[in-house]
Every structure is written in C-alpha cells, then in structure tokens.
Amino acid sequence: MRLRMTANGATDHGRVSRLTTCGEDASTPKLARADMQIAVGLFVSLFLLYNANGREVGSSDSQPTKFAARELLLRHTFSLKQVVLETPAYKDRWGIIRAADGHYRSIYSPLPAVAAAAIAWPLWKAGVIDVRAPLAPSLIAKIAASLLVAAAVVLAFFSARQRLPPQRALLVAVGLGAGTGFWSTASQTLWQTETAVFGLALAILAFANPRGDLCQRDVLAIGIGLGIAGFTRPQLAPAIAVLLAGTWSRSPRRHALTATVIVALSVTSLCIINIRWFGNPLGALPLLQRLNSRIHVTGPSFRIGWEGLAGLLVSPSRGLLVFSPIVAVAAAGMPSTLAAGWKWPLRWCVLAMALQYVVYASYAVWWGGHTYGPRYMLDILPLAVPLAAAALRRARFGVAAKIATTGALGWSILVAGTGAFCYPHDAWNVDPVGVDRDHSRLWSITDNQIHRCWARGLSPQNFSLFDRAAVRRLTNETQVTR
Numbered sequence: 020m021r022l023r024m025t026a027n028g029a030t031d032h033g034r035v036s037r038l039t040t041c042g043e044d045a046s047t048p049k050l051a052r053a054d055m056q057i058a059v060g061l062f063v064s065l066f067l068l069y070n071a072n073g074r075e076v077g078s079s080d081s082q083p084t085k086f087a088a089r090e091l092l093l094r095h096t097f098s099l100k101q102v103v104l105e106t107p108a109y110k111d112r113w114g115i116i117r118a119a120d121g122h123y124r125s126i127y128s129p130l131p132a133v134a135a136a137a138i139a140w141p142l143w144k145a146g147v148i149d150v151r152a153p154l155a156p157s158l159i160a161k162i163a164a165s166l167l168v169a170a171a172v173v174l175a176f177f178s179a180r181q182r183l184p185p186q187r188a189l190l191v192a193v194g195l196g197a198g199t200g201f202w203s204t205a206s207q208t209l210w211q212t213e214t215a216v217f218g219l220a221l222a223i224l225a226f227a228n229p230r231g232d233l234c235q236r237d238v239l240a241i242g243i244g245l246g247i248a249g250f251t252r253p254q255l256a257p258a259i260a261v262l263l264a265g266t267w268s269r270s271p272r273r274h275a276l277t278a279t280v281i282v283a284l285s286v287t288s289l290c291i292i293n294i295r296w297f298g299n300p301l302g303a304l305p306l307l308q309r310l311n312s313r314i315h316v317t318g319p320s321f322r323i324g325w326e327g328l329a330g331l332l333v334s335p336s337r338g339l340l341v342f343s344p345i346v347a348v349a350a351a352g353m354p355s356t357l358a359a360g361w362k363w364p365l366r367w368c369v370l371a372m373a374l375q376y377v378v379y380a381s382y383a384v385w386w387g388g389h390t391y392g393p394r395y396m397l398d399i400l401p402l403a404v405p406l407a408a409a410a411l412r413r414a415r416f417g418v419a420a421k422i423a424t425t426g427a428l429g430w431s432i433l434v435a436g437t438g439a440f441c442y443p444h445d446a447w448n449v450d451p452v453g454v455d456r457d458h459s460r461l462w463s464i465t466d467n468q469i470h471r472c473w474a475r476g477l478s479p480q481n482f483s484l485f486d487r488a489a490v491r492r493l494t495n496e497t498q499v500t501r
Contacts, residue, residue, distance in 0.1 A: 054177075057185055062173050065196045069165035069206040072439050073482035075157040076207035078389060083114040083125030084209045085160035088135035092143060092150050097129050098122040116306075119298035126303035128289065130251045131214040135163035147490070154489035160209035161484060167213040168206040172196035174220035175401060179408040181228050187411045190428075191404060194345040198431030200397045203438025204390065211252045212397055218247030219255070219401040226262055227364040227405035233270035235277070241266055242281030250285040253304075255398055257378050258371040265367030320383050326458075327380035331396055334386070335467035336447065336460070342392040342469070345431040348424065351414065352406035364405060372402045386461055389448040391438040391468065437472045444478035445471040 077085070086102045086109075094101065103110045103123045110123060118124040125132070139159045142148050148155060176192035183191070195201060205212040222244030225237040233241070245259045263282060267275040293302035332338050339346060356365045379385060379395040387394035414420065447454070447468040454460050487493075 054180060054185060057189055058173050058176055061176055061189065061192055061196070062169050065169040065172055065206075066165055068197060069169065069202060069439075070161065072207075072478075073485045074478070074480045075161045075484065076204070076391075076439070076442060077157065077160065078208065078210075079112050080114050080127075080388075081160065081208040081210040082109070082112065084127055084132050084211075085135070085156040087125045087129065087132035088139065088159050088163070088209065089150050089156045091132055091136040092139060097124060097132065099124060116303060118296045120296055122296075124296055126297075126306070127211060128214075128251045128253075129292065130247070131163070131209055131211060134167065134214055135159050135209050138163045138166060149491050151492050152488055152490055153493060154484060154486065158484050158489045161207065164209050164213040165206045167217045168201050169196070171213075171217040171220040171401065172201065174217075174224045175404045178220070178224045178227055178401075178404050179411075182405070182408040182412050188408070191348075191407050191411065194348070194407070194428055194431065195400060195404065198345045198428055198435055199343040199400060200392050200394065200435065200438070201400070202435040203392060203442065204394055205397050207439065212394070215248045215252040215255060215398060216401055218244045218249075218251065219258075219398070220244070220404075222248065222262060223368070223401045223404060226265065227368060229363075231269070231362050233266060233274065235274050238266060238270050238274040238278045239281075242278030245278070246281045246285035249282055250289050252398065253286075253289065253301075254378075255375065258375040258399060258402065261367060261371035261374055265361075265364065265371075268361050268367075269364070321378075321381045322383065323377070323381040327382065327385035328377070330385055330461060331376065331380050331393055334393075334461050335464050336454075336469075337386045337393050339393045339396045341467075342434050343431045344427040345424075346400065346403060346407075347427065348410050349403035349406040350410075352408070352410035355406070355409040355413070365409060368402045368405050372399050375399045375402075384455075386454065386458075388455060389443070391442040391472075392434075434469055437469060440477050440481060441472035441475065442468075442478065444480075445475045447471040 075085075083099065086099055087097050090096055090099060090101065099109070099115055100123050103115065109115050110117070114126055115123055116126055136159075139148070139150060139162065142162075143150050148158060150159065152158075172192050172195055175195050176188055179188035179191040182188075201216070205216060222241045225240035225244070226233070228237065241262065245262060248255050249259050259282065263275075263279055266278050289302075290300040293300050297303055299305060330337055332340050335341060352365070353369065356369050359365045361367070376396075376399065379398075382395075385395065416424070445468060447466075452460070460466070483489075
C-alpha cells in the first residue's frame with residue numbers, strides 16, 4: 020500500500036481503503052519506554068509545582084464544590100445543609116443556593132466533587148488525612164485539582180508526541196502546564212476548569228491523531244472525554260459540538276454514533292439532575308442574568324463587540340497573549356490547516372477554538388469576574404496543542420526564533436508563577452474600585468494585575484496547608500492553644 024504525506028504530517032491514504040483500526044502508520048511517531056518515563060516525570064514535576072505554594076487559591080465560585088466533595092465522603096450526599104448549619108454565612112454567597120428540592124446545593128456540576136471525593140477517599144481510609152479536619156476541604160480541592168490538571172498536561176504531551184520528537188513534545192507540555200493559567204488558576208482549586216480540561220485533553224488525544232480516519236477506540240475516548248467536559252462545564256457546548264461534527268466526518272457512522280450517544284447520555288444525566296434539584300434543565304444558569312445585572316453592571320448576557328474579542332487576547336489584566344504569550348506558537352500552526360482537509364483534525368480544532376472564543380468574548384462578563392488572568396480561555400487550551408505541535412514540526416529555529424520562543428516561555432512561566440504565589444494578595448480586582456463595576460480598569464496599562472502582584476508581593480496565605488489542621492482534627496486543648 021503506497022502512502023503519501025500531507026502538509027500537516029499525516030498520512031494520506033488516497034484511494035486506498037480507509038483506516039478503521041488503531042494500527043500504526045508511518046507518520047505517527049512510535050511511543051517508547053522513554054516516553055512513559057518522560058510522562059511520569061512530567062506528572063510528578065507538575066504536581067509538585069502546583070502544590071509548591073502550599074495553599075488553595077479559591078474563590079466564592081469554588082467553595083461549594085470542595086464542600087460538596089467532603090459531604091459526599093462524610094454523609095454520602097450532595098446536600099450542603101450541614102455546611103450551611105455550621106457556617107450560616109455561606110447561604111448568602113453566590114454558588115450555594117436553596118434549591119427547588121429544599122436542600123442547599125452547589126449550583127455547579129457535581130462531577131468535580133465526585134472526582135475529588137474519589138481521589139481523597141483512599142487517602143482518608145489509609146489515615147493520611149482526616150476529611151473532618153478544619154482545612155480538609157481546601158486540601159481535598161487542591162490535591163484533586165492539581166492531579167487532574169497534571170494529568171491533562173500529560174495527555175497533551177502524548178497528543179503532541181504524535182507529531183513531534185520527545186524533546187519538542189515536552190516543550191509543548193511545559194508551555195501548557197507551567198506557562199498558562201493551568202498553573203496559576205486551574206490547578207489551584209476545585210471548580211469546573213480542572214475537570215473540563217482533563218476531559219478535553221483526553222478527547223483531543225484521540226481526535227487529533229495524525230491518522231486520517233478515527234478508529235473505534237479513538238471514538239470511544241472522544242465520547243468519554245467530551246462527555247466529561249460537557250457534564251462538568253456545559254458552557255463548552257460550542258467546542259464539543261464542533262468536535263462531534265469532526266468525529267462524524269472522520270469516522271464510520273456507527274463509530275461516530277457511539278461518541279454521540281456517550282455525550283448525549285452525559286448531557287441528559289446533567290439535565291435530569293438539574294430538574295430534580297433546581298426544577299430547570301439548565302440548573303441555576305438562568306439566575307446568572309440577574310446576577311450579571313446586579314453585581315457586574317452588565318446588560319444582555321451575550322452581545323458581540325470589540326471589547327470582549329480584544330480583551331480576551333490583549334487586555335493588560337485579562338489578555339491571553341499578555342499572560343501567556345507562549346500560546347502564540349499555536350498560531351504558527353494555522354497554515355497547516357490550509358493544506359489539511361476536513362478529514363484531518365487541525366481544521367476542526369481551529370473551528371472549535373474560534374467558535375468557543377467568540378462565545379466567551381460575547382459573554383457580558385468576558386473578564387471572568389474576580390480572577391487572575393484569562394480564566395475563560397483556559398478551557399480551550401487543549402485544542403491548541405495539536406496546532407502548536409504542527410507548528411513545531413514545521414519550524415526551523417534560527418537565532419531570532421529561539422530567542423523569541425525562549426523569551427515568551429520564560430515570561431509565561433514567570434507570570435503564571437506570580438499568580439500562584441501572589442494572587443489574590445494584589446487586591447487588584449477590588450482596589451481602588453471593583454473591576455465588576457468599573458470595567459475600564461481592565462484596560463489600564465499603568466495599573467495592571469501583573470504589576471500589582473509584583474508590587475504587593477507574596478500572599479501571606481502561602482503554605483497554609485502545610486499545617487496539622489489540614490490533615491487532622493484539632494482537639495479542644497489544641498484549639499485553645501491555637
């Protein structure tokens with residue numbers, strides 16, 4: 020059988036029968052034992068990096084999920100009734116509401132809480148931690164989030180490895196894992212992003228392989244990955260729909276149907292839970308419009324305009340290219356999409372990224388509320404991995420290119436580390452006036468969030484989880500002493 024190489028590094032089978040099995044072809048680098056060693060080293064290194072600050076960088080949005088994980092372990096329920104009884108102020112915070120079924124519940128998907136409980140359960144039963152400890156919810160959130168994000172980056176390494184030699188694939192993974200909000204935001208607390216990007220990374224690993232057609236194993240992984248992402252973060256529906264369309268285009272119908280059914284079951288399950296708890300298939304999402312008008316001083320929930328489109332890329336305090344210029348490498352992979360047809364994954368990845376970007380940019384609160392950097396753009400970074408790999412596959416690095424790439428990576432890692440160790444001590448989101456009320460602050464160059472973090476210095480909350488209260492209950496004597 021004669022094979023022909025296309026511009027995106029994939030194998031064109033032309034008139035030969037379409038691949039429907041997961042066999043190797045000449046264009047796909049073969050994984051070796053060394054790749055597994057790199058992956059293990061990458062996972063351990065990222066887990067240690069993500070936990071080096073010794074704290075959970077939480078928010079009002081993330082609190083309900085970590086408490087739901089502990090309640091699931093202790094009382095086998097998603098109800099937050101006991102949490103509210105112990106701390107009545109929680110019922111007045113966004114994220115915990117009295118649901119239609121009469122219970123206090125998190126407004127967010129229960130899947131991250133399930134994942135965190137599954138991760139913490141063996142540690143609890145082995146006596147490593149006591150989930151009833153005062154800081155246990157924060158510890159559970161941090162461990163689960165850092166593990167899930169580290170695992171997502173390892174999946175991204177294998178995705179890049181399909182097109183690149185080990186060293187360049189590792190470079191892509193390091194840029195993603197240490198040079199973006201994966202470090203400063205997603206890995207720091209339990210909410211939605213950490214679980215959603217894990218699901219997307221799994222789906223992209225299977226979807227973006229350099230083979231022409233997708234086999235049954237690929238499609239199964241795509242369905243599971245997209246199902247996890249959709250169940251966790253329904254806002255990713257545009258990207259999920261595009262990737263499902265690409266799956267139908269690139270695989271036999273019976274295989275594509277498998278992925279579609281898995282995603283449909285995932286969405287249906289979430290709708291059933293939302294109806295049972297909140298009386299609405301969309302859950303608490305309808306409440307966001309009133310919240311946006313009251314807290315964020317916005318109008319309609321969606322409106323396409325220049326501010327969001329530009330802000331998500333170049334806002335001094337929310338722009339992806341400001342906080343993580345290393346992702347611009349993926350843009351260099353765009354020409355590969357012109358040479359690749361719709362039977363290859365790159366065009367579908369670009370389309371999914373573009374559509375999701377436009378949706379987030381048109382959202383009234385495109386800046387993501389009180390956060391560090393471009394929180395919403397983290398959702399679509401796994402889609403950029405195949406493009407970055409395609410760019411590095413074609414690149415011939417001269418001196419200028421090496422200097423630019425090294426500088427972009429160094430700045431990206433520095434800024435991500437700044438968020439991990441300084442935010443929210445900078446108080447940029449609330450000082451001198453809340454960014455949700457004065458949106459012009461998002462464009463201030465002289466008072467941007469990165470500079471403010473450097474000026475205010477390290478957060479006093481660093482290393483707070485390196486404490487007995489994170490793993491053990493305090494005795495009465497200890498409480499009095501403390």
